[in-house]
Amino acid sequence: MDSSDITTLEELKSYLYSAMQLEHATLPPYLVALYSIKPGTNLDATQIIRVVAVEEMLHLTFAANLLNAIGGEPDLTVPGFVPNFPTYLPDGEQEFLVHLAPFSRQTIENFLQIERPSLAPSGVNKLVARREHGPFLHLGTHPRQTTMRYYSIGDFYKAIEDGLVYLEGEAQKQGKTIFTGDAGRQITSQYYYSGGGHLHPVTDLATAVTAIRLVIEQGEGQTATIYDSQKELAHYYRFDQLIHGRYYRSGDAIEHPTGEPVSVDWDAAYPVKTDVKLADIPAGSELHQAAAAFNQAYARFLAEITEAYNGKPHKLMEAVAHMFEFRNAMTVLIRNPLPGSNGLYAGPTFEVSPEAAGAPQAGAESLEVVA
C-alpha cells in the first residue's frame, strides 16, 4: 500500500466533506439536463439521467454516513458548498469545466468526462498541480495543499480509502477505533433505496470500505469494466449508451454496446442558457422572482438534508416531498424564454448563498403559486 495522504482524523473529515461536495456538485448539472428534456420525448435519456442522479444522491448519503461514522457532522449549508457553476473537475493531466446546460450531445459528453474511469497510471504522481486558477471551485483538490489536486476522482477516493485503513490501523494499535460516531445518525435503506446499490450503515472499517468501493464502482470511479461487482452498469457506460444509441448488455466490449437501440432526439430539449445566473434575468420580473424562489427552496432542501444527516433521518422523507416542489419550480424556469437572450431559455441558477438568493418574500409567494 502507498503511504497514506491522510494522517489525521481531521484531515479525513475534510476529505469526506469534499467528497460530499463533489457528489452533490453533479446533481445540479444532471437535474438541469434531465428537466430540460421536452415532455414525452427522449424517454430512454430521461430514465438514464434520472437513474444516475438518484445514485449520486445515494453516493452523497454514503459520504455522509462515512463522515458520521467517524464522528463528523455533515453540513451542506456551509457557504460555498454548492459550486458557483461552472466548476472544475480533474481529468488526469487536464481539468475541465462542468456546466449547467440543457440536454444535448455536448452536455452528455460533459457528463462522460465527469464519469470517465481513470486512475493515475502507475509511475504518475496521483497528486498534480492545479493548472487552472479561475474564479471557480475546483473539486478533487487536496484539502490541505490547495494548489494540488488529484489526478482523478478515483484517486481522490482511493486516498480516502487508504486514509481510513491507515487511521483505523493506527487506532487499533492503541486498542481504539476511529468509528466512534453515533449509529443512530446513519441513514439506512429504510430511508433511502434505489434499485442500484443498497444503502448500508457504516460502523467499522469493513462497511466503510464497502461504501467507498460502491461509490467508486458506480461512477466517477476507477473501474475500467462496464459492469461493477454487483453487475451494475457504471455511470460512464450508462451515458455512453446515449452517444452510441444502444444499450449495453452483459458481455459487451467497452464502447461497443450491442443491446436494443436507444432513441435520442438531441433537439427535443428547451435551450436553457448555459450557467445562467440571477443577474441574467431581468430584475423585478416574474421569472426573476421564480428563480430566486427556486434558490431559496434549494437552500431549504439542503438544510433539511443536513438535519437528516445529523440524527433526524426521517427528515429525508419531508425533503423528498420538497423535491417534487422544486422539480416543478425548475420546470417553470426551464420552460420560459429568457428575455434578450436570442431565444435561450431561463433555468435554475443554484446560487444558494444568502446574498444571491434575492428578494425573499415575493419569491416565496410566487413559488407557492407554481408549486
Add this chain to the structure above:
Amino acid sequence: MISSIKKTSLAEIKARLEQHPIEAVIVGTGISGAIIANELTKAGKNVLLLEAGPGTNLTLQGYNEFLSNFYGATSKDNQAPYPVNPNASMPRSTNLRKLQPGETDSATYMVQSGPYVTDTNYTRVYGGTTMHWEAKTPRMLPEDFKSQTLFGQGVDWPLGYDDLEEFYQVAEREIGVSADVEDQSYLGVTFPKDYVYPMKGLPLSYLDQQVAKRLDGTEVELYGQRYPLKIRPFPQGRNGIPNDKYDRGQGYVPVGAVSNHQIEIGERCQGNTNCVPICPVQARYHSGKTLAKAFQRATGSIHLLVQAVASRVVIDPVSGRVTALEVKVYKDPKSSEHETVTIAATIFVLASNAIETPRLMLASGLRSSSGLIGRNLMDHSYLLSWATMPEICGTMRGTSVTGGIIDLRGGAFRRHQAAFSVDIHNDGWGWAVGSPYSDLTTLVDQYNLFGPELRRGLINRISSQLLLAFMIEVMPSESNRVTVDPQYTDQLGNMRPVVSFTVPEYTMRGAAYAREFARTVFARVGAADQSRYDPGDYGYVAYNGQGYAIRGGNHLAGTHVMGNDRNRSVVDTNQRSWDHPNLYLVGGGSMPTIGTANVTLTLAALCYRSARSMLDQLQ
C-alpha cells in the same frame, strides 16, 4: 428490477414443443398465473405462459406508453391506459347503458340483460388486472370462512383462516405489502408472534385525519350491539419504507420498476392519486414483477406466448384428463387473422379470472359434473356517498385510498345484513361524478369563472370533497352467473361471456344501512351530503322505496367454487378440477365467499397453496 423477460415466437414454441415437453401450460399472466409460473420454475419445471394481449408492456417503455395513453385519455376509467383489442376484449364501464328489464345489450364485450347492469371489469393485458388494481390487501376475517355456521348466510369454506395464514404471509411478501400489524389486528385477525409486514404502514392522508378527528371514538348501534368507529390505514401492495424487523431482522428489499435495461428506478410510492388505473412509477405491485423474477431465474424453462387466446380445452372422454389446449394466436389486434395451435402438457392451469375461466370451460362444453361452472358469480357491490367537508382537506393528495372504516366488516349483524368496509377516497368525487374534470366544466359553464378565480374556485371546490365508498359483501347465489351463447362471439370467433347478475337482498339491506351510516358520518364530521342516485343510472337499484346506484367492484369470484364434495363444488382445496385430474382452475373463481376483503391477497395465498399440489403432481 432488471429482467431478461421476453416473448417467444410461435415458430420457436412449435419447434420447442417437439423437443421439450411442456410440464405446465398456464393461461393468463395476472397474479394467479404469475405466482404459479414463478413457483413451478423455482422447482425447475418447464412452463409455457399464454397471454391474450400483445405484451407491449414487458418493457419499461411499453409500460410508459400505457401511462401516456392514460394521461391523454378524456375518460380516466379503469381501462383508459389499455388499448382496445377486439381479439382480447374487456368490459369497460364507459360502454354501458341503462337497460330495461329483459332488455339485452350485446354491443359490449360482456353481454348483460336488464334491469341491473354491473360495471365490473378486468384487464386483459400482460399483468392482467394487477395492471389497474388499487392494491388494497386486507386479509379475510376468520369469521368470513364460516359464514353459514355463524350467520346462516352463504357457505362455509373448506379451509379456515389458520389453514391460509402461512400463505397469506407468502403472498404479502410477494406483493410487498406496506402495513403495520397493530393496525391490522382486529375482528379476530391474528398474526404469528413477531410477524411484521414487509414494509411499514403508509400514513393516513390529511383528509383521513380530518375525518378521524371528529369520528374516532364515536359509535354506531346495530341490532342491539354497539360498534366503536375508528379510521384505520389499509394494508397496501405498494412500496413504502422497508421494515428492518421483517423476516427475523433480515429486512425486505422492495421490487421496483421492471425493465430489461439497467433502469432500476426502485420506486417507492410518491402519492400520485392514479393508482387505478396505472401507477406512474411502478411503486404499486403488478404481476409483471413476479414474472420478472421467474424469467430472471429460469431463462430457458419459462416461455411466454403473447397474442394467444385459449379457445378450447380438449378432454379425453374416457379418463377425463385434459389432452390439449386449443389456442388462437393472432397476428395483429386489428385483424381476425390467426393460427389455431394445439398445445399438449402434463398439467393445465386456467388463471384468467372468475369470468374468463368459466367462459372458456363453458365454451369447451365443460359444465362440470356439479353443474356449478359459471354459477355463484360474486363481486363486491359498491355504494358511493359523497359530501363537502366544512374546510379544505387536501383532497387529491395521496394514493387513491389510504384509510377507512373496517369496524363493520364483522359482527353478529351479519345474520341480517351484509357487512361492509368503507374507503375514504383521496381522489374526491371522481368515481361518483367524474371530479376533477366535472368540476372544471361546472365552474366554467355554470359559474363563468376564468383565470385566477377559476384556479382558486377549483382548489376550493375539489380539496374539500369527501367520498365514502362502501364495499358491501355479496353472498353466492346460483342465479348470478356467467354463461356463453354461440350467437355472441368476438372477432376471433370465441364465445363472449354472458353475465346475469342481480344484487342480492342481503347485500341491499347492507346498502340501505350504508346510506344511513354515511349520513351519520357526514353529520358527525360536519360535511354536507351531495349524494344523488339517478334512476337513469345503469346500476340503479330500487330497494324499500329508496333508489341506489350500485357499482361493481372488480372483485370477481365464485364461478368454479372449491369444496370437499365433488357434487357441490368444481375444484378441490388445491384448486384442482374434480372432473379433470390434470386441470387446475385458479383464482377468485375458487373462493366460496369473499367477505369484505378485496380478493387479490386471498386468491394469491390460495395459488401458493395450490402450487405445492401441482409440484407434487409433477413429481
